Amino acid sequence: MRLSQAFVPTTKEAPKDAALPSHIYLVRGGFINQVASGIYNFLPFGKRVLDKIRAIIKEELDNAGAQEVQLGFVTPCELWEESGRFKKYGKELLRFKDRKENCFVLGPTHEEMMVALVRGRVNSYKQLPLNLYQINLKFRDEARPRFGLLRGREFLMKDGYSFHATYEDMEREYRLMEETYKRIFTRLGLEFRAVEADVGAIGGSASKEFMVLAQSGEDTIVLCSECEYAANVEAAKRKMPQPPTEAPEFSNFEPFYTPNLKSIEELSDFFKVHPYFFVKAVAKKAVFDENEEIVLFFLRGNDELQEVKAKNAIGADELVDVTDEELEKAGIVPGFIAPYEQECRIVLDDALKGAKGVICGGNKKDYHLIGADLSHFDEALFADIAAVKEGDLCPECGAILKLSKGIEVGHIFQLGTRYSEAMNATFLDKEGKAKPFVMGTYGIGVSRLVAAAIEQNHDEFGCIWPKEIAPYHVTIIVSNTKDEVQVAFANKLYEDLKEAGIEVVLDDRSERFGFKMKDFELIGYPYGVIVGKNLSEGKVQLVKRKSRQKIDIAKEDILKAVIEAVNQK
Numbered sequence: 001m002r003l004s005q006a007f008v009p010t011t012k013e014a015p016k017d018a019a020l021p022s023h024i025y026l027v028r029g030g031f032i033n034q035v036a037s038g039i040y041n042f043l044p045f046g047k048r049v050l051d052k053i054r055a056i057i058k059e060e061l062d063n064a065g066a067q068e069v070q071l072g073f074v075t076p077c078e079l080w081e082e083s084g085r086f087k088k089y090g091k092e093l094l095r096f097k098d099r100k101e102n103c104f105v106l107g108p109t110h111e112e113m114m115v116a117l118v119r120g121r122v123n124s125y126k127q128l129p130l131n132l133y134q135i136n137l138k139f140r141d142e143a144r145p146r147f148g149l150l151r152g153r154e155f156l157m158k159d160g161y162s163f164h165a166t167y168e169d170m171e172r173e174y175r176l177m178e179e180t181y182k183r184i185f186t187r188l189g190l191e192f193r194a195v196e197a198d199v200g201a202i203g204g205s206a207s208k209e210f211m212v213l214a215q216s217g218e219d220t221i222v223l224c225s226e227c228e229y230a231a232n233v234e235a236a237k238r239k240m241p242q243p244p245t246e247a248p249e250f251s252n253f254e255p256f257y258t259p260n261l262k263s264i265e266e267l268s269d270f271f272k273v274h275p276y277f278f279v280k281a282v283a284k285k286a287v288f289d290e291n292e293e294i295v296l297f298f299l300r301g302n303d304e305l306q307e308v309k310a311k312n313a314i315g316a317d318e319l320v321d322v323t324d325e326e327l328e329k330a331g332i333v334p335g336f337i338a339p340y341e342q343e344c345r346i347v348l349d350d351a352l353k354g355a356k357g358v359i360c361g362g363n364k365k366d367y368h369l370i371g372a373d374l375s376h377f378d379e380a381l382f383a384d385i386a387a388v389k390e391g392d393l394c395p396e397c398g399a400i401l402k403l404s405k406g407i408e409v410g411h412i413f414q415l416g417t418r419y420s421e422a423m424n425a426t427f428l429d430k431e432g433k434a435k436p437f438v439m440g441t442y443g444i445g446v447s448r449l450v451a452a453a454i455e456q457n458h459d460e461f462g463c464i465w466p467k468e469i470a471p472y473h474v475t476i477i478v479s480n481t482k483d484e485v486q487v488a489f490a491n492k493l494y495e496d497l498k499e500a501g502i503e504v505v506l507d508d509r510s511e512r513f514g515f516k517m518k519d520f521e522l523i524g525y526p527y528g529v530i531v532g533k534n535l536s537e538g539k540v541q542l543v544k545r546k547s548r549q550k551i552d553i554a555k556e557d558i559l560k561a562v563i564e565a566v567n568q569k
């Protein structure tokens, strides 16, 4: 491609709302442009990157025996009514009617459509297993679309669904998909981790997320410093923490006057007792299908509530904040909440099991209770609701856990019969009995990967594409397009590289050299060749984008040098 003819509108201007490098560089580099909030066009270079990612995903999935299909993006509401998700999905599901008043949604995910496709067409265990996938648009009317391609409303997803006769077979496919995903992300040249993920309130079934490691990631992941253990903080476990110091000794269980002392920090200073020996209360309003209720969560003073774990512990759809007025109305004293004598539901963190000699709220303004003993509380009130924090110990091997940030680029899930049962999708087993399909589901954020790659690979000058997904491997920069010798040499090199199968662009634009170098860095081709003044001394320069290192190379060796650089592993 000759850049003089290419549609790659680079610009100095960053989008106003852009804070993240991928958002800034992808727009400035002319890869994408915004159409509306969370909706983007892909320009030629962006499309090339997207297609490369797509091709790698397709190749690996086809190799693993999955089959590609393409389902409608506009899906009938009836299917969503059947699965029970029409109501549940909330505002992210964009619903609309056609001219005949038929109700439709823009597919945010395709479990319903895929079950409807297989239902009635696959009737026997002999036709199983089956793994169908598509790489197709999704629409989610996200509350806060942001960060460019990382959280769009319209985005490209690979979504796969497998159908099995037994749970064992579904688990086998799940492991195969895990291996396949690892191969895909490795080929994409990304540093990633497969982490245990939240499976929701139902629990039991397994789920893993694939996280590209990047400081800007919205997800917090917990990694063991010694073993393979890795989990999303929403699902992370830990070894029960040990007391950091000797427990304080209280001779009595009694109220203690603590005027205006509410925070654990203030209380810890006041009593000279480590936060571990305090009982912290977090009040939330839990939202269920039909009702709402206040729930009080209790934790060790040095722990924080993990809201997803807390939500799952009580089977709620959502936890929302509750105001002091609402608490007071329910007879609760904000800031001084005890786990005793509460009318509403309480949940205590597992780390409080058997706690004695601790300090908790006094259910009375300005009072705490000292010498509290929680060892008599019913087992059923306890659950794992604390957020794992840096320095906690690995549940598998006991080594120190560390926190890191990640971008979720893939998700695999053992679904079971949730959809097949609800939608009455069955097959006949060996005995001729009708059984619901056992399903797995597997997603990859294809357009999100374009941005995730840049979040992980950039510097202050622009993108640094991993070679496998770079829009082109190399650009030849003609320093002075009026110099015929330079132009002729660059043209010849361009043709020779194309011939050798190298993806090459020729920057033959009549712009200043500095301008073209800036574009080279912004777009982030892995390599550049500068054809400049030194050509008269028989030399050109090879630039590595990542290190920005320039190496002089004899003009007759440059073809070989570029081919070697691009092809090296």
Ligand code: ATP
Pocket (backbone or CB within 6 Å): 109, 140, 142, 149, 150, 151, 152, 153, 155, 157, 408, 409, 410, 411, 443, 444, 445, 446, 447, 448
């Ligand atoms: P998130 O927690 O980031 O909102 P999710 O768990 O809701 O994502 P899934 O339903 O698991 O997403 O979808 C499969 C994949 O699709 C995700 O792993 C992610 O890579 C991608 N994805 C989800 N939502 C978006 C979005 N709004 N924009 C771009 N990609 C997305």
Ligand code: MG
Pocket (backbone or CB within 6 Å): 209, 408, 411
């Ligand atoms: Mg997910």
